[in-house]
Amino acid sequence: MTGTPAFVEPQEFTVDKLESGEVGGLNDFLALVKKGTPWRISTEHLIRLNGNSRRGKIVNQDINEKLKNRGLVCKPAVDNADYYGHVFISDPRDELPEPETVASLPISAFRGDWPTLISCGPEMSAKKTQTFMISDDLSQIPVLSQDKKTLHGVVTWRSIAQYRGNLDDAKAKDVMGPRSHVASSSDDFLDLVDTIIAQEFVLYRAPDGCVDGIVTASDLAQAFNGTAGIYIQLQELESRIRILLDKSPIPQLRGYLEPRRRDMSKFRGATDMMFGEYLAALEDKNIWNATGIELDQGVCINLLKKVRDVRNGVMHFSSGPDDETDLESSNKHAVTRALRILRATPLS
Known part of the structure; x- marks a missing residue:
């Protein structure tokens, strides 16, 4: 008889473990997380293990990439977690208690890379x-x-x-x-x-x-200005890619799903594909020709690879000061360029 699955009790990553040097860095810690062995760690300690003192867009991306490479999940997401709270790191097959952070986006998620809050005493001149x-x-x-x-x-x-x-x-x-x-x-x-x-x-x-x-109000303006426009562009771009990909047969598209996803039941075509799978499919000359994009395949795919990097990086508000690199700025420009190409391609 099968009962209700029990929650897996997470292990606690303590201050002693952090200071002992037993775990050398974030990758060492993530190597401890396996199916049946989730961990509970303070957001601050997670960031420190990555070699940082505060969050920021680049720090969040780096941590999320390391989690993704090991197939692990963080709840709540490091981008949105209370800086002073805890997160659970686990194999996605484990059931865990709900995180203690109940706010959908705690105010401390906006804490950036400044080492301390700048303040003064009443007697300062x-x-x-x-x-x-x-x-x-x-x-x-x-x-x-x-x-x-x-x-x-x-x-x-x-x-x-x-x-x-x-x-x-x-x-x-x-x-x-x-x-x-x-x-x-x-x-x-x-x-x-x-x-x-x-x-x-x-x-x-x-x-x-x-x-x-x-x-500050300035922080809000920067956060919204830096994400709202790019979200709209990415949504349109992805919708156009799906329509163009669906000009190819479903069995042909299925062949470009990640191996673990190829047995997906009720595969509906491009709507069920991930961005990396779009790129893999578009490398196929037959699929590319079916899209009707009558431009250089290599140049267009290189642009779309930059779009993928942007898409991975803007799914959350930046939680630090304006720390966009020249490379990120260039990649965002690639979104506009790629969208121009797709808009020039008939959808029907």
């Missing part, structure tokens, strides 16, 4: 605070107690402009604006959007009570 704002391109600096647990106020360009005294003699406490809402690191980002827009930023606390992170 206003001129010094102003200098940090200019040198580090900041629009606000929180004024915190020495233990970082009490927020006295926030120095902003507006609060400085509203000060009527002599800035040479003023301290941060004199030129700061009022205290603002401080979220918890695990609070859902979507619930805080209105607050971020209204007060132009939101600070958040780590589980130990320290004010340790900030998300």
Whole structure:
């Protein structure tokens, strides 16, 4: 008699294991994860094992690629996990308890590659605070107690402009604006959007009570601007590829599925193919000719390979500052170029 499958109890990756040197890096840790042996690890430790201190788009991509290479899953995804929470790393065939992070996108997922939140004490000179704002391109600096647990106020360009005294003699406490809402690191980002827009930023606390992170209206603008347009382009591009591929017989397309997927029941053609499988199929001269793309096959496929890299990299918001490399920028331009080619090809 078959009963309800029991959850597999994950092993705990502790601080002692991290500091002992027993596990040399992320690949060493991932080698420990096997079917029936999932692990629970703090998001911070996972990032540190990869040789990083904070998340960012490139760091997220690197970790996700290492997980993919070993056929492992991370829940919640490292991109979206609470920086101060935990994730489960497992073989996809294992059943696990639901992750403790309930927010669909915790505010701390926006934490970038800055080593610490830049803040000041109430007695710091206003001129010094102003200098940090200019040198580090900041629009606000929180004024915190020495233990970082009490927020006295926030120095902003507006609060400085509203000060009527002599800035040479003023301290941060004199030129700061009022205290603002401080979220918890695990609070859902979507619930805080209105607050971020209204007060132009939101600070958040780590589980130990320290004010340790900030998300600004500028961060939101960069995140949305960097992803919304490319999502729309990729959606159109993929839809066009599927229509063109479906000009070939289903058995011919099935031959380009990954080996583990070739026995898929009810295979419906290109709609059931992955992007890498599109590329493999388009390498076939007969399939290429059937698409009706009357341009150089090699140039077009090389463009689509760059599109694949972009597609793999923009499925989540960047959680750090603007860290797009020249290569990534070039690849995004390839999406526009590839889309022009597909738009020039009749779909019927």
